[in-house]
Amino acid sequence: MTDQRQLPKRGYTYRISRRQFLVASSAAALAACAPGTGTAPNAQTGAPATAAATAGKALKIGQLLPFTKVYAELGASMKRASDLYVKNAGGRLSSRPVTFIYEDDANDTPTALQKTQKFIDQDQVDLMMGVVPTPQAYGIRNVVDSAKMITIVTNAGGNFFSRQVPNCTPACFSKYTFRSSFSSYQISYPIGEYLSAKGLKEFFLCYSNYGFGTESAADFKTGLAKNGGLTTGTPVAPPLGNADFLPFVTQIKAQPTKNVYSFFSGADAIGYIRAWNQLGMNAAGYKMYGAGFLTEQDVLKEVKELANGATTSLFWGVELDNAENKTFVDSYKKEYNNLLPDVFAVQAWDGMKAVDEALKATGGDTTDKDRFIRALEDVKFKSPRGDFAFDKATHNPIQDIYIREVRTTGGQTVNVIIDKVAKVTDPGK
């Protein structure tokens, strides 16, 4: 191919018809006139002159989320909730126009570290949010701590992140990090204590063999022991991302303890619940218990009534009956074509809400780090999950934990909330 042949082509692609020009320019003019609807960072006309130096300046938030690989849907869900929050707030938080910089962590800790460094050095963001897998949260902990980068983790639940740990291995509390999601302890210990108080004393353990799974099983066991409960036999622990669950459920059926605490999520949970049914476990008298991710919407919409009877604990449920949850669910469904929000969306939403409230308290200032940290520590609001506040000692939420049972009514399979354990906080040690 010669240059002469390419040249006229190139000229053509740059040509704009009169009609296109009119449409584009009038759209731009309209957008410029509409007050407070644009999210463009340079639309600063509404900023109050009295606020602190940074008020009115664009608020840059670096969001580290997975947009590829196995957790891609979690990242997408958290991005949807964050975008929606800012949109509902008219593009601004406390008079500062918000700019998100989204980076894909590729489910890989070295990549997460690189992107964190980029947020700090190149983008010079005001705040960081996101972080889905616990190893990444542990991995970036020291970096954000030494850079004094205030980071709100909106998923990763590893216990050590909220705790005082000698030598800080594998991670520990930092005054610069907050968590709007949960700690493993919060979704595992309370249900153990609750069930043993109800007289269920013996459990068999089956969990995904990785950090989160082993942590959850251990915390559940401690909760059981509070009321004299115990676990029996050798636990069954399939690897994370296991393909075939039939051999593992076969092992469970070969032992006598009927109550089984199970920790799985996503694809693993679907495979586990299907195998459980294929072996007729319910008919043989076995009953499934677990941390809430076992029966969240991503799983329920695939397994439906196969999960009926499973009892799990979590700090939220789409069915939760309170005004904030109703508003949140309706707004999310309206924006995203009737899509139901999931728990990850709630975590991101509450992270945004916490930032919003703290900004209100500081008049939009984020430069005085200690002041902003204090403001975050004092944040209190009604969340879709109920009352939300950070525990000052752990920077982890103090939250109610709901005990839910999967039931199918009128063709819909949902987590029916049957009880709650009030005001659970991470022990911090």
Place this chain on the structure above:
Amino acid sequence: MSPELLFQQALNGLSFGALLFILAAGLSLVFGMMDVVNLAHGAFYMLGAYVGLTVVQQTGSFWLALIVAPLALGLLGLVLEPLLLRRLRGHHLDQVLLTIGVSLVVVDLIGLTWGREVRSLALPPPFDGPVTLFGNAYPTYRLFVIGFGVALAAVIAVVYRRTRLGMLIRAGVGDAEMLGALGVDTNRLFAVTFAVGSALAGLAGVVAAPVFGLQPGMDVDGLIYSLIVVVVGGLGTLGGAVAGSALVGPADTFGKVLFQEFALALIFAIMALVLLFRPTGLLGRIRIGR
């Protein structure tokens, strides 16, 4: 382990092995014929599963999906071989690299089309219930999978040994250049072989979907499993794929429940052991470099 448990786990292992065979057969066929490790095999397997999912959603029929998905993937293979692979014939490493590129494109297109949520397929009737074997409930679908795997191996064996196409493929594996010199249209033969390999990947996607589910990353899992089976069994022979899956399926199943801590490494340990004592795989022949 009690005898009943042993029996159940053996069945689990066999059904897993049968799935592995269905998955690996296409990869083995393409390698045997074209000397190309088709690293897009996992992506084709994934695409087959998602095409199957759509067919089930639209028509409610798993059995229709079991026909449509392999046809669709076969067609894709029939297009891709002349369009891309043929241009690099003789450059084996370049061809392998090309298949990686194809897999990346296919996987991203799947993400754009079907989304990145975890999906699954319900067990198809009449194999959706359990059957009682020695007093224990056992899912009939797993028995179906074992039967299907054995039947597929038989069909491939018959085609391979008793038909003109099989004869041509065997001749092509032996010496494609000579076959061409004898007046056979090797281009067409290569395209057909690649299409059959792709169709088998699509078939595996549908059969495995009710067991393994559908999610981002399944392409890599599927590819690794089929590579292991093919390497353990012996590259490029049908018998090798059968032997590889018959060893890896039960060994992985028993290993995972008996030595949980090593569950992830176990399958690779098996491969390492086999390669240590039989570098060409269980039934592999020594190939003379061309």
